[in-house]
Amino acid sequence: MSISEEVVLQARNVSKTFGGVKAVNEVSFDLHGGEIMGIIGPNGSGKTTLINLVTGFVKPDSGKVFFKGKELTGLPPHRIADLGVTRTFQVMRPYASLPAYKNLIVPLCSPRVKRSSGGKLGDRDIVCIDLLEEVGFERDAYVPYKIASSLPLGYLKRLELARCLALRPEVVICDEVFSGLSMAEIATMIPVIERLQMEGMTIIMIEHRLRELFRLADKVMVLNFGEKIAEGVAEEVMENEAVREAYMGKEEK
Amino acid sequence: MGTEARRKERLDRGVKVRTEKLYAVSGWQEITYLVLPRLALILGLLILPLVMPSMYWQKVLCSMGVFALLAIAFDFLAHYVGLVCLGGALFTGVGAYISGLLSSSTGLSPALTIPIATLGGGLICTLLLLPCLPLRGVYFAIVTIIYPLAIVRILTALNIWGGTEGISALATFPNIWVEVYLILGMVLIVLFALRRLVNEDYGLVLRGIKDNDQAVRASGINVTFYKAQAVFITAAIGCFCGAYLSCLYGWCGLSLFALDFSILPIAATVMGGLGTLVGPLLGACILTPLSEVLRAIGTWRIVIYCVVLLSFIVFKPEGLMNWIQRKYHQFEHWEKI
Numbered sequence: 001m002s003i004s005e006e007v008v009l010q011a012r013n014v015s016k017t018f019g020g021v022k023a024v025n026e027v028s029f030d031l032h033g034g035e036i037m038g039i040i041g042p043n044g045s046g047k048t049t050l051i052n053l054v055t056g057f058v059k060p061d062s063g064k065v066f067f068k069g070k071e072l073t074g075l076p077p078h079r080i081a082d083l084g085v086t087r088t089f090q091v092m093r094p095y096a097s098l099p100a101y102k103n104l105i106v107p108l109c110s111p112r113v114k115r116s117s118g119g120k121l122g123d124r125d126i127v128c129i130d131l132l133e134e135v136g137f138e139r140d141a142y143v144p145y146k147i148a149s150s151l152p153l154g155y156l157k158r159l160e161l162a163r164c165l166a167l168r169p170e171v172v173i174c175d176e177v178f179s180g181l182s183m184a185e186i187a188t189m190i191p192v193i194e195r196l197q198m199e200g201m202t203i204i205m206i207e208h209r210l211r212e213l214f215r216l217a218d219k220v221m222v223l224n225f226g227e228k229i230a231e232g233v234a235e236e237v238m239e240n241e242a243v244r245e246a247y248m249g250k251e252e253k
Numbered sequence: 254m255g256t257e258a259r260r261k262e263r264l265d266r267g268v269k270v271r272t273e274k275l276y277a278v279s280g281w282q283e284i285t286y287l288v289l290p291r292l293a294l295i296l297g298l299l300i301l302p303l304v305m306p307s308m309y310w311q312k313v314l315c316s317m318g319v320f321a322l323l324a325i326a327f328d329f330l331a332h333y334v335g336l337v338c339l340g341g342a343l344f345t346g347v348g349a350y351i352s353g354l355l356s357s358s359t360g361l362s363p364a365l366t367i368p369i370a371t372l373g374g375g376l377i378c379t380l381l382l383l384p385c386l387p388l389r390g391v392y393f394a395i396v397t398i399i400y401p402l403a404i405v406r407i408l409t410a411l412n413i414w415g416g417t418e419g420i421s422a423l424a425t426f427p428n429i430w431v432e433v434y435l436i437l438g439m440v441l442i443v444l445f446a447l448r449r450l451v452n453e454d455y456g457l458v459l460r461g462i463k464d465n466d467q468a469v470r471a472s473g474i475n476v477t478f479y480k481a482q483a484v485f486i487t488a489a490i491g492c493f494c495g496a497y498l499s500c501l502y503g504w505c506g507l508s509l510f511a512l513d514f515s516i517l518p519i520a521a522t523v524m525g526g527l528g529t530l531v532g533p534l535l536g537a538c539i540l541t542p543l544s545e546v547l548r549a550i551g552t553w554r555i556v557i558y559c560v561v562l563l564s565f566i567v568f569k570p571e572g573l574m575n576w577i578q579r580k581y582h583q584f585e586h587w588e589k590i
Contacts, residue, residue, distance in 0.1 A: 055471065081473035087470070097462040100455065106461040109454050124454065134306035160468075167473055 008202045009171055012064030014053050023049040025226040036203045038217035042246055046226040047089060048208045051173050055147035056080040068188035081120045082112045084170035088177060092156040094148035101144040102160055104128040116168055135162045136188050154185040173204040178212055186212055262588040279351045282348020295441060302433040313432050317541035318436030324533030325444055326490040332528035333451045334483040335463030340397030346404060346510035348374040350414060352550060353505030354494035356423040363424055363500040374492030379485045383570050386480045401510040410505060419506020426500055436497060443490055448530050459483055526564050526572025535574055567581035
């Protein structure tokens, strides 16, 4: 697990207001190559909005986002994904009418994959099944061939992750991939993410499952009411007064 | 127990054929099972003009072909791309006027004006609809229904291109056989081409856009560009219909922007079954002759239309073709328990 010196993803004073509510307020962060950053915070603290701002699904009111020195702000989502910053969605909506593995044909048709494979991808169905195996689908089981809308939640989350990985991205942003999963399912997801980091991917994880997140994350950022209230190594952050207050309320003195 | 318990057993014959490609050619039964419906469709359409009693009914076949093409195009765009187009008349009108203007100004033959109108019209319609393609929701439907209405008013107000009279004395087809086989041949080509297309990788991306365009965007694919291409395909088919009609009548005018070209294909699609592509053809095959037969009873035919449509929406929302396909692929029989 080697974290490079290079800053891969950088946000500078990003803000977004929705009808008077400051969803994200002056948030900045630096993400180094190969690093896993966790973003935590109470519900409605702006975690997903921050991700939307980074990936171009929502345009920031002010502030800038850079990927390897190139400005991402103002680019449409597909251009940002094309550069190698991809994300999963919190609400799983697979391409319902297709079998699970066929869902991955869509990202394989993207310009990024066409460029990197030079148009020689081989049998696409096999590439899809390989990708599903990478995120923990059983290869010989019937599951990859099931219609996507009938998959259980655990597999939908994996499918969503596989859709990102199909692009061979440099930054993966996971929006609550553990939520709603059983302990056993999470136990099989953790090695998947560890392997991605070993392969050199830079990862952001939004998570409510703090114990699992702290096992993985190199650093943690805490948001509350759209503002960054702490950043650092997991143990330090949880000792932080402001963070304890946000999560557990003010202590009576 | 005196009463015999029975339950309905259902066997799916198609699963094996559809999942295992090799199995399909393993015996005559399977080959027939696969080929028969396709063969019946192709031969049926090709023989139909020969058995028609009169020239009048052959002309009815021509307009049936036009509505079938429009319906197939509507189905493709609505079910596979998720764009509901309520303005098929925009496409027919634009195609008809391009072909009509070309024909009247340069005297080109239909063999040239129709292809030019198909491609050029497709391009123009796509450009007209481009502004609402990045949006999700009902905007596309609303804009498509407005365009044909607006264009009719503009042409009337400016009194250009024949105004309300239209452009007449255009070059026509040499004989009835060219007329009828051109459109029926086109129906078959478009039908099989689109069916192939929606199952190719390209079609999977389009279906992905319908199911979840955000995820397609996050996969690094330019959704608007793909939507524009799909709209171009649909518009080109519609423009072909318009150009064909202007050559069929030897005239083009404002009635080619009429609401009929928007609504009847949708009715045919609802009746035939959304998402089957061949269903809309079936719907057009039923509705067009029906409307000819009912012409005798005047305004009442609109009422009958409404009743037919309503009963399909209420009692058989899946449409005829989905039902037929299911019955064809499955055996049902009663089993003793």
